[in-house]
Amino acid sequence: MGEERSWCGDPTRSAGSRSRSPLIWSWWRRPFCHGPRRAAWPRCSRCRWMGLAGCCPTTRTSARWRQSGPASFWPALAPAQWTFQKQSPTPAGQRLRCSNCSPVGAKKMRRRGNNVARIGVFVCHCGLNIASTVDVERVAEALRNYPGVALATDYKYMCSDPGQGLIQEAIQEHDLDGVVVAACSPAMHEATFRKAAAAAGLNPYQVEIANIREQISWPHQKEPEEATRKAIETVQSLVEKTRYDEPLIPLELPITKRALVVGGGIAGLTAALEISDAGYPVVLVEQADELGGRMAQLSRLYLNFDDSENLLESRVEAVLHHPLIQVHTGAEVTDFEGYVGNFKAAVSKNGGRSASEPSPDSYDVGAVIVATGFDLYAQQNLPEYGGGRLPNVVDGLCFEEMLRTGQVRRPSDGRVPREIVWVQCAGSRDPILHCSHCSKICCMYVAKQAIAYRRTIPESQAYVFYIDIRSQGRGYDEFVQYAMEELDVVYLRGKVSRIIPVEQNGRLEVWGADTLSGQAVRVQADLVVLAMAAVPHAGSDGLARLMRVATDESGFLAEAHPKLRPVESPTAGIYLAGAAQFPKDIPETVAQASGAAAKVLQLFAQREMVAEPTVACVDEALCSGCGRCVPVCPYGARELHPWRELSTVNAALCQSCGACAVACPNKATTVRNLTTEQVLAMVEAMLT
Template identity: 35%
Template sequence: MAEAEEPEQGTEEIRIGVYTCHCGLNIAQTVDCKSVAEYAAGLPNVVVSRENMYSCADPGQIQIKDDIEEFGLNRVVVAACSVKMHGPTFMTVCEEAGLNPYLFQMVNIREHCSWVHMQDKAGATAKAKDQIKMAVASVALARPLQDRVVPVTSRALVIGSGVAGLQAALDISRSGYPVSLVEKLPHLGGRGNQLNRIFDRLERISCVLTPLIMMALNNPLITVYTNTDVEDISGYVGNFKARLKINAHPVGDECDACGKCAEVCPVEVLDPFQMRFTSCKAISLPHDEALPHRYTIDREACNGCGACVTACPRELIDLEAPDSTEEIDVGAIVLAIGSKVYVPGEGNKWGYDGAGDVFTALEVERMLAGNGPTGGRAVRRSDGREARSVAFIQCVGSRDEEHPWCSRTCCMTTLKEAVTLKVRFPQMRVSVYHDDIRLYKKEHEDFYRKARDLGVSFMRSKPSGVTAEGDSMVVRAHDELLGEETTQAVDMVVLATGMERPDDAQKFGDMLKVPASADGFFMEAHPKLRPLETAIDGVMLAGSCQFPKDIGDSLLQASGAAAKCLGLLTKPRITLDAIISRIDQSKCNGCLVCVKKCPFSAVVTDEVEVDGKMKKRARVIEASCKGCGVCVARCKQGAIEAQGFTDEQILAQIDAALEEDPGGKILALVCHW
């Protein structure tokens, strides 16, 4: 980038060149460009004013460069199309001619003028003149600015080790970059571990999950932290600092899962992995395939008797093992903290209480799993009898007042569980109460047909309630097709429960300033075009913390998020524009409104010595600042300047706009994103 000349403010002679573009006929057929250019020539400080057929084409660009040289221009205004379209083009032109690109200003006389005033040529021409007058007034006050260059730490932090976190970590590492993978639980894999089979090929989850975990554990570029909380993250894109609290593992790394500890443990708890169907010991291995393959202790349940300590043949158990803290530097972050499965609360109309014969979909996943509590059989909780009829109820905790979103995956989950049941127990009566059956992938529709062919009956009706009557569960519903109330007695009811944002969402949202959508899930930078990034540069999203997703979509999004991280990590440093706020601490009175109001936590407090006393003064972290200008508008002291959009510049524009016929004008102040 060109060296910026730094003349004393006010002593430099301002020499402005103005270029009015015809854009073929796009502008010229509505705006009288000749008269506009003549008008611009007469504005203060303008030394040259020209019109071009196409300012953006080579001849137009060369003209500007030549003029900078010949006329000693130190400011350039181009009146043409939108700044998004060609602002960078002309900034580069200025830079190549040795002029600081921030001494350039673009005026949009196409979208903002000619295209919207096609019926009023005189009015459009007058408006174009005003627009240029405003830009000339503003650019005269512009100062040369330097882009920010910040180094990038070439390591990624992935938070959460479900399928999404694992895949993101693996894909980043496969391109050669180191990753810190943090999991708050003792074992990797997240909720996927509890699933049975995945649609639509009905493969065992472990066929997908176990290889992912093994690859992550064996990858030298991936540092895995289990049992670890992310306590704090500070910093900014390319330069984050994360403080990890590594909760002690009372069982050492070399555990070979012999199980002697659990044999002697006197404390029994309901097994959370098996959805509390069965119990396990306070020291346990959640399931045979749990990785890392070592026992863990439920610290809340453990009575500290020490029986396991003496039983361990390898003397690996230390109940007093201390927690530790570690700080790591990372350049990019992937949030992959997953979601929470909705569990109907007390007094719900579906009669779910965690004990009777109403189950959640996740409970059924455990029941159907080979390593589950019932060995793959659909067994009633009330009397241990095998179910001969099952009714699924869709949209539980979705598409209702409390959860106005659709959880996307539950229809396919139900189809999968219904098909599994029908295949295993062909005599079983399986029905599904649903509203819309929502499928979204090319193979899903075939699966739906398969379910119908297998004899699963689909009823488009909304159940009003489920009650236990005799030894049956009775589902009452309104059948939309027949327009009548129906009742059906079944052995078992399964609720297709939706997903909610996870409990940790608030914590990480606050920590990273990543905004949430109305549904509580993390918000992506753009719902259509940037679904993987967040408003915070350097923070990406993967998996169901962004919105409910199936395993395949989570993996795909994770790979995509990895690509977004690699886009950062592959660069030793990144350049950020100079449009940021700057605080003059000598004017700051320490009210710190800016610190409070900054949407990006980019304004921090310094302790500065003023007249022998320590005083609080605000400072902008340049790399974190996005240049919104909120702090500038709030500062009563005039201590903050918005570089590129200073008060003087904006007020000069307002004055210029309202110089003639102010009462006949509407002045618009709009977002410049």
């Protein structure tokens, strides 16, 4: 720390002297510029990089500078670590460019734009999905005469091997600078076409996908002329965007190969075991004092009535005695920051609410699995059912406790109930007063409880009020039919309006309706079991805000894509398992936990993590440090540098949404390959 560094390459200036553009050495020992005036440093006229961090932000490759002024300009300013290409002085007034932005060099590093681009357009028929509505030959013909298009053709299936080969041959034969594929959604085959272009020598980030199937062909099936016109304009706009696409190289980020699992239920236990069995350490955090979650409260599991306690006990013992799993019970995650591969989490006992507890433990982790489970909707919210007021009205978990202990008794007097009524959808599927979602598991566990009750007390009678029976799964419908036909469980299709006490013997009377017969129904019972709605765990909302994980309208954690990315959250590196994402039964929970663990292992299998380079970047010459971009970023990727008074971007967190670019009053922020210039060019192409 006592060693003095020279400033601006001049050994006569000490570290204590002032300078307009001092050269500061950070902890990673790479110089960067400080101060409001940085004009003395060499700056690339295109990517605006100042040459101080060893790589060009546009391409993330080592940059060697091309000199555009007198040779005497360099020695006084350049540190010894910089390398320059020797070149004759260029005419005065020529702009300075780093080699990655220079017109000379490899073809894939050339500047695009205006009339220098050579773009290939490939229109896919997608069988009849597109060709039955859009005149694909006409689209290709219209693009052949469009400025900057060197080739336009159509093919039946562009995603097929012959279709990809057609793209590769065209890139090499016509020396293409960019490719536009008019086909299906980019979510389907963008990676396919980028890989094909890269194999032919074209930078994959100069490939654009025009979605003319989901956005044009399918919505306009009865309007072929309108669909064709719209397809032509859409492809033209993508051609304009491709003109200015920069050749990018994916970012490489280090990975901390330790996982954090939040939740000690069957989902968290399964995920922790599968990750640790692969040789990676795991930190398991459970809010309760014991592991097991909701499964520990169950008696037996449908369909085959396996003992829940025995199945769970083996998992708990395996976790507690695993050398790579560190378990924290009675604890919560109280602080969380970082990005995929490099998170930092603070774990505190009792959520840090006790002053006597020691300081929280801090862990560096590379991935997180959230398996916080679910709670039941409060009975007090259902006064018409006597919730919280009538002792003989209980919820499903309370009845599970009776079955687990073998003591099916009324809470009021301890007598054995001879008639029990189950009320399904209690608090769920009611968007006006309660929860709008279906809890999914109620139909099956009510059938299981009714079967177990009839087997335990053969002379008893069971009634089930239901709206619909949703038994989805192999053998599930047969299980419900068995309860109806073999054990004479009476199913009444209708909504229960109220539950009132009867004076004699503390019995209850359930008022409802049988929609199949169209008559009102009144059933007297000794005990009423409410299949309460499953709602998000009480602490999941705060955890979602802490980790910046999106939630759905019901409060459950939202997945990135319901079909293609069902176990991933929109925040990279954070995965979902179990009922934290939505109510689900034990088999589905275990399957999703295994899927989330597989995603973590896929991440840890990489030596370095590869991230998309199409992120936001800041022009330091325009940035005023106002900080407006920081609060608008939904991913926490923006922050102000503590002493440079400039906004910075965490490329690993950035998801290229562009919110910061919109908020910037100085236009200092742009998203790579989605600049203002590109957007305006696309709009102009659509309007002309």
